[in-house]
Amino acid sequence: MDTKERLELLQGTLDLLILRTLIFGSQHGQGIARAIQQTSDEELLVEHGALYPALQRLEERGWISAKWGTSANNRKARFYSLTSAGRKQLATETTKWNRLTAAIGRILESEEV
Amino acid sequence: MSVRFPGGVFRRKRKASDFTAEIQAHIQAEIERLREQGLSDEEAHNAAYRTFGNVTKAQERFYESRHWLFFDNLWRDIRYSLHLLRKSPSFTLAAILTLAMAIGANAVVFSVMNALVLNPLHVPHANSLYAIQHGSEASCLQSYPDYLDLRDRNRSFEGLVAFNGAQAALDTGNNATQVWLWEVSGNYFDVLGLHPYLGRLIQPSDEHGPNSAPYIVLSYSFWHSHFQDDRTVVGRVVQLNKRPFTIIGVAPPGFHGTLAFFDASLFAPIVDASQLDATNDLNTRSRRWVFQTLGHLKPGVTKAQAVADLNSIGSWLEKTYPKDDDKRTSTLARPALYGDYLGDPIRAFMTALMLLSGLILLAACANLGSLFAARAADRSREVALRLALPAACAFCASFLPRQYCFP
Numbered sequence: 085m086d087t088k089e090r091l092e093l094l095q096g097t098l099d100l101l102i103l104r105t106l107i108f109g110s111q112h113g114q115g116i117a118r119a120i121q122q123t124s125d126e127e128l129l130v131e132h133g134a135l136y137p138a139l140q141r142l143e144e145r146g147w148i149s150a151k152w153g154t155s156a157n158n159r160k161a162r163f164y165s166l167t168s169a170g171r172k173q174l175a176t177e178t179t180k181w182n183r184l185t186a187a188i189g190r191i192l193e194s195e196e197v
Numbered sequence: 198m199s200v201r202f203p204g205g206v207f208r209r210k211r212k213a214s215d216f217t218a219e220i221q222a223h224i225q226a227e228i229e230r231l232r233e234q235g236l237s238d239e240e241a242h243n244a245a246y247r248t249f250g251n252v253t254k255a256q257e258r259f260y261e262s263r264h265w266l267f268f269d270n271l272w273r274d275i276r277y278s279l280h281l282l283r284k285s286p287s288f289t290l291a292a293i294l295t296l297a298m299a300i301g302a303n304a305v306v307f308s309v310m311n312a313l314v315l316n317p318l319h320v321p322h323a324n325s326l327y328a329i330q331h332g333s334e335a336s337c338l339q340s341y342p343d344y345l346d347l348r349d350r351n352r353s354f355e356g357l358v359a360f361n362g363a364q365a366a367l368d369t370g371n372n373a374t375q376v377w378l379w380e381v382s383g384n385y386f387d388v389l390g391l392h393p394y395l396g397r398l399i400q401p402s403d404e405h406g407p408n409s410a411p412y413i414v415l416s417y418s419f420w421h422s423h424f425q426d427d428r429t430v431v432g433r434v435v436q437l438n439k440r441p442f443t444i445i446g447v448a449p450p451g452f453h454g455t456l457a458f459f460d461a462s463l464f465a466p467i468v469d470a471s472q473l474d475a476t477n478d479l480n481t482r483s484r485r486w487v488f489q490t491l492g493h494l495k496p497g498v499t500k501a502q503a504v505a506d507l508n509s510i511g512s513w514l515e516k517t518y519p520k521d522d523d524k525r526t527s528t529l530a531r532p533a534l535y536g537d538y539l540g541d542p543i544r545a546f547m548t549a550l551m552l553l554s555g556l557i558l559l560a561a562c563a564n565l566g567s568l569f570a571a572r573a574a575d576r577s578r579e580v581a582l583r584l585a586l587p588a589a590c591a592f593c594a595s596f597l598p599r600q601y602c603f604p
Contacts, residue, residue: 113219114226132227133250136220137258140211159226162219 091127098130098138100181103166103174106148110165112155113139139164147173216259224249288572292565299554299561306554310547317457317533319449321390326455327500328491329357329507330536332526337536338485341467341478343514343522344382347490350510353503354492356388359467360455361488363474367462368436369423376462378413378437379454380470380477386414386448388492389455395420396431396446399466407479410466413442417450419462437465440472455491457533482521491532500529 093101105111105119116139117130142148147170155161166174227245228238236244246252282289320326329347330337339347339359348357359382366373386398394417403410413435415424424430433444442465453460467487470477478484494503504527511525530536534543573580 112223112226114223114230131250132223132248133252133255136216136223136255140216140259143211155226157226157229159222159229161222161226 092129097181098134099142100174100177101128101130102135102138102142102164103147103170103177106164106166106170107174110151110163112153112161112163114161115155116164142170145173146170213256213260217256220249220252220255224252288568292568295561295564299558302554302557306547306550310551313457313534314544314547318455319451319453320455322493323533325493326491326532327494327503327529328489328532328536330528330530330538331524332508332528333524335530335536335538335541337489337530337538339487339490340482340485340521341470341487342480342482343485344487344490346514347507347510348382350513351503351506353494353498353506355495356384357490357492358382358385358388358455359487359490360385361467361470361477361486362456362459362461363470363477365438365465365473366436368439369433370435373436376419377459378463378465378473379461380467380473381464382467383410385464391449391452393446394449395428396444398446398448399464403466404468406468408469408472410468411440411442412445412466413437414445414464415447416453416460416462416464417448418453418460420447423462438473455489455532456535482518489532489535503529 101120102116105116105123111119113132113135117132117135120128120130139148139150143150143164147167148164149167150162150164152160153163224245227248228241231241231244232238249255316323318326328337329339341359344357344359348359351357361380363378363380364375365378367376368374381399383399383401383404386393387401391398393414396414398414399410399412403412415430420426420430430444431446434441435444436442448464454464465473468479470479477486494500507527508525511522511527514522514525531540534540
């Protein structure tokens with residue numbers, strides 16, 4: 085089992101990570117959770133229970149669409165893919181995130197206050 | 198910019214069972230993955246559920262995301278309340294009657310209060326409108342020469358108007374009828390900021406000394422009832438006390454003069470006062486017959502400043518006309534109820550009435566409260582049972598109080 089203490093996600097960042105993960109093609113919930121964990125070198129903890137309501141929310145906003153299908157190991161799963169509105173949203177959110185982290189970074193690294 | 202509808206508006210709503218199926222598929226896949234990593238069945242099962250977190254909570258969040266849960270519950274409560282009301286018609290009838298009578302009484306008293314005290318005159322900016330009242334008595338009567346001095350010498354009012362009530366015989370060609378009319382100063386409509394509904398209103402330029410302006414303006418309701426909304430009425434000559442007067446216009450709807458209760462049929466220039474009522478006299482300073490003088494205070498002028506201004510004119514009048522004018526101090530009062538003469542008693546009466554009807558409402562609420570208490574006593578067994586069941590506690594906390602909001 086994982087022994088490393090993982091970082092909990094900041095409020096509101098899960099949506100961004102889901103959209104980002106789906107840019108590589110459609111994926112089911114479990115796959116999205118795994119992808120986020122692996123891409124972050126196991127640093128981020130995605131609570132699966134929070135993932136599905138988030139997916140539902142994004143679907144209702146029209147940023148992702150969903151379809152039942154069969155996974156690689158022949159199981160039924162609901163596959164999510166990015167819509168064009170979702171792509172636009174991802175671009176906006178990414179820019180916002182970059183500005184936010186850059187600004188916070190500047191403050192944290194400044195030598196004097 | 199394209200208009201984007203939120204997803205789900207045109208799409209069929211996703212079922213809760215579909216959401217649950219997805220979660221189950223996820224957990225099964227997790228268990229499988231963990232088993233492949235070498236965990237036993239039980240360990241894999243536990244780990245999968247642990248990483249997922251609270252399944253029920255996820256399902257609730259799914260449900261709440263699509264339903265406005267509050268309104269859901271509210272609708273359920275309303276339905277249940279209606280059901281309860283139908284079950285006990287006598288209670289329902291008693292409650293409705295109690296509330297209806299109390300609310301009805303309050304509505305009536307408030308509308309009277311509104312008409313008499315709060316908003317009695319249908320003129321623009323009625324808030325800055327004040328009548329001049331004698332300091333020594335609750336009377337507004339002035340002599341016409343005194344009015345002219347007050348009008349021309351004061352520096353506190355935007356303009357000072359005068360009016361007086363009179364009765365005259367109106368003959369429109371068939372047979373004469375007695376009508377009430379307001380004799381008004383030439384600046385009356387201008388100062389009050391009123392515009393004619395038809396034709397024109399009496400103007401300062403109409404006044405050229407006694408009996409110089411044989412014009413009348415009809416009130417809207419009199420025009421409506423006696424001239425059947427005839428728009429050609431402007432320019433017609435009618436007999437008022439057997440003297441010819443020309444109808445020059447119709448006053449705006451809802452305007453009946455500057456006194457509550459009293460609706461006159463028409464407006465005539467005050468300079469014609471002696472033709473309309475033989476006792477009126479424009480030239481004698483000692484005869485106080487002008488019913489009321491009033492005007493808008495200039496912006497920034499306080500009541501105290503206006504009173505000081507009027508009192509200095511008053512002492513000038515006392516000195517200049519010692520025979521006619523004595524004790525010329527003034528106060529300001531609300532015009533609609535003839536200053537404090539009627540205003541004070543009516544305001545006191547209305548306040549008492551309002552308090553009384555408030556008490557009636559309070560009594561009605563107390564009655565309803567005790568009715569509810571009696572019903573609650575009937576349900577004590579049910580509530581005790583619900584409290585004993587832990588899951589029903591939330592029900593008691595949220596449902597029962599709301600149920601009493603909708604009996």
